[in-house]
Amino acid sequence: MQDWKTTMKANKTTREKIVLAIVWGFSLYYIIGYLAGIDPFPITVWLKAIYGPIYHTLFGG
Amino acid sequence: MNLQVSRFQFFSIVLNFIIYSSILMAPGITVINAKQDGWLSMLLALGVGLAANFLYLMLFKKHGYPSLFELMDRSAGKWIGTALNIVIVFYALHLTAMVVRNLSNFMITDVSPYSSPYIYQILILLVVAYTSYHGVKNLFLISELFTPFISLFVIGSLIVIIKHFKIIELKPFFYNPPSAILEGAYSTLGFPFIEIMLAGAFLTYVKRKDKLVSIALSAIAIGGAVLVITVILVIGNDSAYIVARESYPTYSVMRDVSLTTTFKRVEIIIGIAWIIGLFFKISTCFCVAMMGIKHLSKSKTFRGYIVPCAILVWAMSNGLHKTFIDFTNFVSMDWTLYWFTLYSFVIITMLIGLARKRA
Numbered sequence: 021m022q023d024w025k026t027t028m029k030a031n032k033t034t035r036e037k038i039v040l041a042i043v044w045g046f047s048l049y050y051i052i053g054y055l056a057g058i059d060p061f062p063i064t065v066w067l068k069a070i071y072g073p074i075y076h077t078l079f080g081g
Numbered sequence: 082m083n084l085q086v087s088r089f090q091f092f093s094i095v096l097n098f099i100i101y102s103s104i105l106m107a108p109g110i111t112v113i114n115a116k117q118d119g120w121l122s123m124l125l126a127l128g129v130g131l132a133a134n135f136l137y138l139m140l141f142k143k144h145g146y147p148s149l150f151e152l153m154d155r156s157a158g159k160w161i162g163t164a165l166n167i168v169i170v171f172y173a174l175h176l177t178a179m180v181v182r183n184l185s186n187f188m189i190t191d192v193s194p195y196s197s198p199y200i201y202q203i204l205i206l207l208v209v210a211y212t213s214y215h216g217v218k219n220l221f222l223i224s225e226l227f228t229p230f231i232s233l234f235v236i237g238s239l240i241v242i243i244k245h246f247k248i249i250e251l252k253p254f255f256y257n258p259p260s261a262i263l264e265g266a267y268s269t270l271g272f273p274f275i276e277i278m279l280a281g282a283f284l285t286y287v288k289r290k291d292k293l294v295s296i297a298l299s300a301i302a303i304g305g306a307v308l309v310i311t312v313i314l315v316i317g318n319d320s321a322y323i324v325a326r327e328s329y330p331t332y333s334v335m336r337d338v339s340l341t342t343t344f345k346r347v348e349i350i351i352g353i354a355w356i357i358g359l360f361f362k363i364s365t366c367f368c369v370a371m372m373g374i375k376h377l378s379k380s381k382t383f384r385g386y387i388v389p390c391a392i393l394v395w396a397m398s399n400g401l402h403k404t405f406i407d408f409t410n411f412v413s414m415d416w417t418l419y420w421f422t423l424y425s426f427v428i429i430t431m432l433i434g435l436a437r438k439r440a
Contacts, residue, residue, distance in 0.1 A: 036385075039378035043386050047393040054400040063175070064401050064411060071415040079264045 085288045090221040092300045093228040095280050098365055099304025100235065101358020102180070102273035104351070105187065105329040107308050108315040110272075110413050112330075115265030117250060117321040118257045120312040122265025127305035129266065130274025133424065134301055137278055138294040140431040144438075146290055149282040149369075150376035153427070156434025163377065165430060170373035172423050173279055174390060177366040178397035179412070181205060184359050185398070186405050191329050192352055202398055209364045210391045213371055214384055217283070220364050227357055234354035235307065238331075239314060241338050241347065246317040269308075271417030275424050277301060282369045328405070367394070 032040075053060025103110075111119035111126075144152055149169065154162035184205060185198035212220050255262075280297075287293055315330050318337075324330040332355075335348035370390060371383035378386075402408040 033379065036378045036380050039374060039380075040385055040389075043374065043393075044389045047389040047396070050393055050400070051396040054396040059400060064407075067415050067419055068411065071418040074418055075414045079260065079267070 084216070084218055084286045086218065086221045086283065086286050087225075088287060088289060088293065088296050090225045091280075091283060091287050091293075092296050093224045094221060094283065094361060094365055095277060095297055095300035096304050097224060097228060097231070097358050097361040098277055098280060099273050099301055100307050101231075101355055102276065102362055103269060103308055104235065104311055104358075105331045105355055106183070106412075107269050108312045108324050108330045109327055110268045110409075111265040111312055112316060112321050112324045113265070113413070114268065115262045116257050116325070117252070117316055118255060118262050119265055119316055119321065119324070120251070120309055121255070122262050123269055123305075123309045123312045125262065125266035126269040126274060127302070127309060129270055130277075130305065131298060131301060133275060134277065135294070135298060136428065137281065137424070137431075138284075138297055140428065140435070141281055141284055142294055143435055144431065146284045146287070146293070148285045148372075148376065150373050151285075152434065153430055156430045156437065162430075165426065166373055166377055168423065168426075169279075170370050170377070172420075173366045173370035173373065174394060175397065175401075176276060176279070177209075177363055177370065178394045178401060179408075180359055180363050180366065181394060181398040182402065182408060184356065184363075186408065187329055187332075187352075187355070190405070191332050192349075198399075202395055205360065205363060206391045206395055208360060209367050210387050212364050213368055213387050217286070217368050217372070220361070220368055221283075224361055227361075231354040231357050234350050238335055238347075238351040238354070239307075239310060241340060242314050242318055242334050245337070246314055248317060250317045250320045251313065267417055268413040271420040272412055274301065274305070275417065275420040278420075278424055278427065279366060279369045282372055328409070367391075 050060050059065070107123060108119060111122040115122040141152075144156075147155065150166045153165045153169070156162065157165055181202050182198075185201040188201045189196055189198050212223065284290075284293065284297075311331055315324055315334050318334045319327075319330060327333045332348050332352060335351050336346065338347055339345040340347055367390070371386055374380075374386045374390070375383040402411060
């Protein structure tokens, strides 16, 4: 079992390690922010700011 | 290539994606703007959605059905292609989170009020993560198995509500101005007719690719037709005035139906179909995100990314919108433009890829 784990770790390329670190890092950053009651990545606010005016131009009020 | 899916399996995934995203919410979203002409909005959204997907699929065909992520790399070059792939992965995760939130909203407002949304979110994500762990093929096999059953549930549900259908509720036709019908169509265009572009990531795995465009378009057309019929029946049962005030009007209409003295509260039939259908949608989006990350990392498997992404989806499903009203407003006002942006970028990239191929 130990050998299998060691082999799997050794087989990971640098690129894989970087992507995995980014995915874990962003997930942890987001969940810690959410649990702390802050918006860690306010994508909804940004999207509303971008598309809200376009929507109102197209359809009014 | 180890992964191969049949044309029926692909058809079933597209059909489930289209029907179950919208069957409970679409009547409400269209009727808010178009009143009793909500079904015309749905019909218009279906027409525009079919045209948009025809262009998307034809471009895929011209490129020889490669993987979506590979296509972006090949067409836009290494750096812009990678940036586009990151954006597609984010869109897929965002959509996954929104559908998970939609499911938990439904459970705590209509099925089991006062329960915690976290229970439903965590349970569905566990099933989705388990399915993804066993690979994309597993998702297609489950879809092939369940589609006939959930389709029967939907057909049965629609048949039982015909009993109280009144055509007068739909009249006068074209009573509302064209702008109101357009606004209703706008809201349902992105959700689900443009979102379905994510299923393009699976085109490369379909074993027999002849008539693949027709198969994908017929799944969209059949799914869209079911949605149009649902909107007609729901308005004809409850009137546009009531439908516009409901969060999940299809479910509410079913609640008023009692088949016999033994079979009452049959609305759960469509509720079960919707939950299973949403499982397919969530799994589809999640698998597309996983495939994108696998492509970006050049890994042999995406299993290592399932847990962090499932955690992220859970947090996003709760963190993106504080209230149900905010969620609904965002979906009806900004969602279509948001997805249309991705659609435009992907189409432009595909056209650039074609031009580069010919040069």
